[in-house]
Amino acid sequence: MADTGRWMLWTLAVHLYMLQGGALTVTMSESNLEVLRGDAVTLPCSFFTSSPLTKLNVIWTLAPFSNPENPTQVIVYDHGQVMDSPSFTGRVGFTGIPRSADMVLNDTRESDAGVYRCMVHNPPETTELGVGELTLTVLSPPSLPxxxxxxxxxxxxxxxxxxxxxxxxxxxxxxxxxxxxxxxxxxxxxxxxxxxxxxxxxxxxxxxxxxxxxxxxxxxxxxxxxxxSIYSTPDAPSGILQGALLTLSMSLVLLALLLLVTWLHRTGQDGRWRQRKEDDEYNEIPYTPSLIKRSFV
The missing domain is CATH 2.60.40.10 (Immunoglobulins)
Structure with missing residues (x-):
């Protein structure tokens, strides 16, 4: 019974292959994936081929959201050798090569977001590449505003x-x-x-x-x-109060001037009076009896 099941699956696979004209097929089980920044994610890519895998070639590329017109190479499997891009070194790898083209991406970054293409070629089966695409979104919490x-x-x-x-x-x-x-x-x-x-x-x-x-x-x-902190200016006084304050200020200024003039005037008079008194005292001849007696001797 088990042998019959395997034979039926093999027959179905052969018929599908013949209907496709011998072309290699690539299947992506996911079209959109999300991953939290810093986490790992597996990008699935499976393919069907009837030819030996000795010349299998798999290329993953990324068209980043920030620059979709310039896709970059992520990782390559070619004739048994694996090569990754310098910007992905240590963070990317195949998980099932050569039977599967699934790729794992570690320590994800926001720059890893974009459209990934899985391209498979297995000569001499066909000269055309089998291609599959999926979109990867790298989620991240807000940075400090x-x-x-x-x-x-x-x-x-x-x-x-x-x-x-x-x-x-x-x-x-x-x-x-x-x-x-x-x-x-x-x-x-x-x-x-x-x-x-x-x-x-x-x-x-x-x-x-x-x-x-x-x-x-x-x-x-x-x-x-x-x-x-809003700066509040003091309320402006009313017109009457402002006029009263102005009048009071002018009155105080005039009073101060009047007191100053009066003080200066009195100071000047007192000075002249003291000067005259001192002059009179200096010119006065003192009267003594002895002086009178000597004048008539």
Missing amino acids: VCQWDGDIADGGSVTLSCSVAEGIPTPEIEWSKLNPEEIPLPVSMDGDMSGFAQIVNVSSQTSGLYRCSASNALGTEHCYVNL
Whole structure:
């Protein structure tokens, strides 16, 4: 019974091969794969051929999302020899060669994301390559965002809070919130895929406080913070009070000038009076009896 089953499978394989005109076939059991950055992933690629595998040639290439027009070679199996690209050395290898072209990729990076092609050639069976494709997405949590503010922090001014993140797949969602005295979400406008800003107009003392930016995707959330201190100018006095203050200030200035002039005037008179007194005392001849007697001798 087991022999009959194997014979039927062999017959089916031969008929399929004959229907395909002897062409080598490549099958990808997955068309899309996802892997968390830093983890390992196996990219499946199986093929069918009726020729000996002594001249088997397998090439894996990558067209990265960042530069799809320039695919790069990842790893090659050629006549029993394995060669990998310098950028993948130590991170890539075959798992079942020569019976399978499955490739394992270790320590995945965001730059590994893109479209992978598995190309198999096994002369002399056919001169055409068997080709299969799959898309690999490398997921990563958001990196630590960068927060900053710009604008006028005086009463009535306008402030812009901006937040940007360098990494994250899927693309992180940006949110802004005021944290105290209670958490209040703020409307966010996106500036590209990886940054967002919140606009605060007509700021006042109530605007002061701690603000938080959150960058989130399915793999995690990261935060950064901005502390705003709004400068409040004192209220301007009313017109009447302002006039009274101005009048009082001028009166005080005039009074001070009057006192200064009076003091200078009195100081000048006292000085002249003392000078005259000193002069009179100097010119006066003292009268003594002895002096009179000698004058008549």
